[in-house]
Amino acid sequence: MLDARSGPRKEFDRPDTDSPDLVVDGGRAGEAVGAGALSVEVPGDKSVSHRALLAALLPGAPEVLTVRNANLGGAVRALLPAMRALGVAVDADGGTLTVRRGALPVPQQVRPHPGVTGWPEGVPYLETGGSSAAARLLIGVLAGSGTAAVVDGDEVLRHRPMDWLVDPLAELGADIAYLGEDGCLPVWVKGPVFRPGRTVELRVGSAQARSGVLLAVAAAGLPATVRHPVRSRDHTERMLASFGGVLDEGDHELGWGGGAFTVPEVIDVPADPSLAAYPVAAHLLWGDGGTLRVPGVCLNPTRTGFFEVLRRAGADIAYEYGNGGTEGGRPRGGEPVGTVVVRGGLEQAGPVRVDEPWLLHALIDEVPLLAVVAARLPGTSWIGCAQELRFKETDRLTTTARMAGAFGARVEVAADGLTVRGGAPLRAGVVPGFEDHRIAMAAATLAGCLPGRTTVRGGACHRTSFPDFADVQRAVGARIAKDPL
Incomplete structure (x- = not known):
């Protein structure tokens, strides 16, 4: 398999019989x-469901957040163990998720990665399965809130690029270390973004990369400008605006003013x-x-x-x-x-x-x-x-x-x-x-x-x-x- 950052994977040899036909x-x-x-x-919507869940980790979020009509597929469920590891309880009733901050003890453990030494002690281990959205958006929220944690995924996700997001977060001051292959999961979010008024430029049009940066500066209350090569899905911008956040959108550019916002008690998807x-x-x-x-x-x-x-x-x-x-x-x-x-x-x-x-x-x-x-x-x-x-x-x-x-x-x-x-x-x-x-x-x-x-x-x-x-x-x-x- 080729380096995820240097080129596409060759003939895909993952077995196609893990799930029933x-x-x-x-x-x-x-x-x-x-x-x-x-x-x-x-x-x-899967993308909106991810963002609605992560809104519970933002400043100004209520102690109990209700997400109605959430997508309960595997990609969204992949985020739930990570949230529980941060002390957030998520209960599902049909398509309604009830999210309670601080309802669970935070486990102080990490999982060893084969062939890798130097894993941190005493920080939560956040497993996101195969969901790139869960991993990337979570990294952004952690980097904004200053919450130390290891973010990891399955073997396929460990070969998908994370430097699209990590590099611009580092420009904003975040301290993030790769614990395995350079540019890929697992990553250790060690320290928060802190440099105000910076302009970062994304190399790709990925909405996940742009959203991860935006969630970081929103969580940190940090003014910043994000330049991006192409307009792609803007669910994070729309959601933050609906919370009362102020964004300034221009041609291939997005400005976040760093002001306060309020996450409502109910989000409809x-x-x-x-x-x-x-x-x-x-x-x-x-x-x-x-x-x-x-x-x-x-x-x-x-x-x-x-x-x-x-x-x-x-x-x-x-x-x-x-x-x-x-x-x-x-x-x-x-x-x-x-x-x-x-x-x-x-x-x-x-x-x-x-x-x-x-x-x-x-x-x-x-x-x-x-x-x-x-x-x-x-x-x-x-x-x-x-x-x-x-x-x-x-x-x-x-x-x-x-x-x-x-x-x-x-x-x-x-x-x-x-x-x-x-x-x-x-x-x-x-x-x-x-x-x-x-x-x-x-x-x-x-x-x-x-x-x-x-x-x-x-x-x-x-x-x-x-x-x-x-x-x-x-x-x-x-x-x-x-x-x-």
Whole structure:
């Protein structure tokens, strides 16, 4: 495996059988075919759920914080052991999380890392599993609050880059040491950011890196300016603004004034647009008429790129604000909400093209899904500006191409994107999921429109972000076998 900071990983050899398989039979269930109108709900947004949980660690947070409609997939649950290790109790009741500060004793222990010496004694060990968002955002909060701790993850996360965040935090004065491979987890957050009025420049457009820096200066009450190369999801900015924080946004620049803010007692999380994309894509791929509605969805323009690209290509996708099943359209967690309305299929659609970095970041999690939809469209599609995908749970450019190729799609990998040549005959069969939830869910969605039976190897890894994936897809007509435990 290559150094995560110097280049993409080579052929991904992680086994794809850790999770049970998903079995999908092609064709839409009879009762859903040509339905006049279907409505389906999807879980809360994963990114907003992470930030809402971490808000409990910020100054001005209440002793008890309630997060409603939280995403309870594996990526969000990965944050819970770390919070407990900081003395924060998190109780789940359905989609509601109750977060209590100081409710648990802080364990004074660390876990040894094979082959590494010099681990600190007497500081909490914070395990974040495979969630890069949990790790990076947590590092930012720790560096801002001056809380010493070791942040670690699983073997895959230990090879994903952390210097995107650690370097700018160091410019602000934070003392952070790598305890394993340089630039990667585990890291020891030793001392806080303290240099006011600094300007830091991020090397990548990662929203996690920008959010980690912003959470650090917010927690420290430290004025700072963050320069970034591309606009990407801005959930942290919106949430802090909803708390009363003052931000000054310019062209590729964000200023934080360092003032006080107040975390409310309740944070409502909107439905996840990245998860809404799967029933939307399934409805379009079947193309058997009718209308699909997905209410309460976060319509933040930094997250709706999948819908926008398909609208440009000719798909009939619209948004309803106001009363469209979204509690009068009031913002949730600082986010605009509405209903995604999809009519018909892809009969009038042509190839898709993603050339702008901001647009890629607005659909970065949906690239595997967009690629398999593009395989069903005429002409040649291009999804570019996507080099960051090489550092996800897998090298998602390579694994997307391999997954789609197993169906017979013609997908070519470039250094920074994918070329998809539509029109190739696609077939059901056994396809790899690579233990990557986005790859597996894209494969299962495409399988629903193909004759015959498809087995997605390790497909139940969808629980990382979308525990109810199979149930939601069945609600719109997919024939997915009962999700194995």
